[in-house]
Amino acid sequence: MIILGSTGSIGVNTLNIAREFELEVETLVAGNNYKLLNKQIKEFKPKNVVVSNKNIAQKIDFKNVKYGESAILDAIEESKSDLVINAIVGEAGLKPTLKTNECGKKLALANKESLVIAGKFVDTSKLTPIDSEHFGLWYLLNNRPIKRLNITASGGALRDYPIKKLHTATLDEVLNHPNWSMGMKITIDSATMVNKLFEVIEAKWLFGIDNIDAVIETSSTIHSFIDFVDGSTTAHIAYPDMRLPIAFAIMQEVKKEIVTHIDFNKLSQLEFREIDTQRYPIWQIKDEFIKNPDLGVVINTTNEIAINKFINKEINFGDISKMILKNVEKYNNIKIDSIEEIFEIQQQIKNDFK
């Protein structure tokens, strides 16, 4: 397989699964963590390695290491493997997703931004999501008619934070996630609830259903549930461990134990909370976003800019949502007809903030 983002949390877990099931790793693509990448190269002996830039490339113990965006796209095209794991963070994942489509390869997608930004141009027929909520939904599908899809949220690091002080929460506080150990960007997205907003849109594209809701389940034990027309609801439950969705995304079916089972005797209780738009102001555009998914490029681009500003202490935590909501108002009537327009809007929004 081809692993894009091998040194991130999803990449590392993908290699754990590759090790366990003795799967061949043809291509490794990573960003800046050259130390870990060098270890991965030693263990998995890939045929191709690509990193972010020349400076990093010089530190890699691999004789024909490539670097840069177009080298990633070339590696997808030139590798023999039929499966691409796209675990690149943020909008940088979109072009690799489109290239994977173009090559007719199977795509195991952790880069949800690809679908958020350009869902209507992505071929979902050969796509399996690496996201515990969507894996859960997929696992629960049967042939019965569905009324509504539901995904759960942890509520992020600030779910119990005093509302009055939320606006000025620090990066350290935002990164202190209660249930999942993940990369920085998704942990911030979890605190703002942008991550769940993205997952709602991801579910829309993956399952072709518009009736989608979310609720906070504080332990991240229930990942998703489906309301069937008859009145039954089924839930997918597992300890929060990405190896489970990754193993299924790679192998489709798994007949051995990947994670231990939830022990309800020890669980004691599950707590549910409504997603409160005072704590998570971004949630107020959920229905509007489902109706007009073309807003995705606006929301994602603004979010990535805002997150960088927040990390660089140029803005407060509360400003991330404010900036997004303001741009959603500005681009309210957006209509996207091509991939090119997406890249234009991205550029336009970036220029706005320069």
Add this chain to the structure above:
Amino acid sequence: MIILGSTGSIGVNTLNIAREFELEVETLVAGNNYKLLNKQIKEFKPKNVVVSNKNIAQKIDFKNVKYGESAILDAIEESKSDLVINAIVGEAGLKPTLKTNECGKKLALANKESLVIAGKFVDTSKLTPIDSEHFGLWYLLNNRPIKRLNITASGGALRDYPIKKLHTATLDEVLNHPNWSMGMKITIDSATMVNKLFEVIEAKWLFGIDNIDAVIETSSTIHSFIDFVDGSTTAHIAYPDMRLPIAFAIMQEVKKEIVTHIDFNKLSQLEFREIDTQRYPIWQIKDEFIKNPDLGVVINTTNEIAINKFINKEINFGDISKMILKNVEKYNNIKIDSIEEIFEIQQQIKNDFK
């Protein structure tokens, strides 16, 4: 269809479904509630009616009303309907179950005692359970390998009762069930946890799996869950309403809303408790019972005798479990090879208590 036990809680709900889906009711069989039966006859215009005895028969507004056990068996044989709903209470349900098998008709079974007493002689290939837990398990089945089946218990009316006083709990206290409105026998079985023990055995016969456990979920919102080999657990969740399993038992698939969906935003929390053998002493024989299901006739017969004694104030609540445990010890090595032996053991135990 043929409805055995039409005036009980399951029978009434079955007729609710028959009304809603305009299903034909050919035969009504009821016990002593002649007033309700007369109303049902007026509304559903059955072709055959059978009651428990001659005295009741005289109060029924139906010209050719029959009565007695053999009339029930004849009605099953002589009715044209291909589907029998067996909602008779206790061991009296066994012969109708066997007769339904014999006639090759489909069986929607609420009488779990049939399986507890004689599971190995019952053909489960044309059987659908009317039990929310087993319906839930059936609903959750897919083709993935299963590690364990789990059903939930409410814990019954005495789940929060002081343990020291449990032995002398009164019938009124026992009948005050927190979640379900059901008949008297099953409500008592719920307080002793005998009902859940029976459902474990029912699951064994229905699904052919021996790894079965139960846990208390206090709201009866989650009815059952399946641990799949990979580490995923799926759960069946619905408001406690028997119309849902009944509708599926009759029609196999249902494409309209039978009950409203659980609203997790309003659920707030779910509480789980281990089944404590101090509060529920019967639970200590769960694994032994799964290993030797021939004990079923001993456990069920003793339970029915004990329940009658408890209702008649001849014994205390705590004695129900004690009597059963004592007889399980006595008949420890029981081996049943025929239906006739079952009836012999039943008689033997009844004689013991005379």
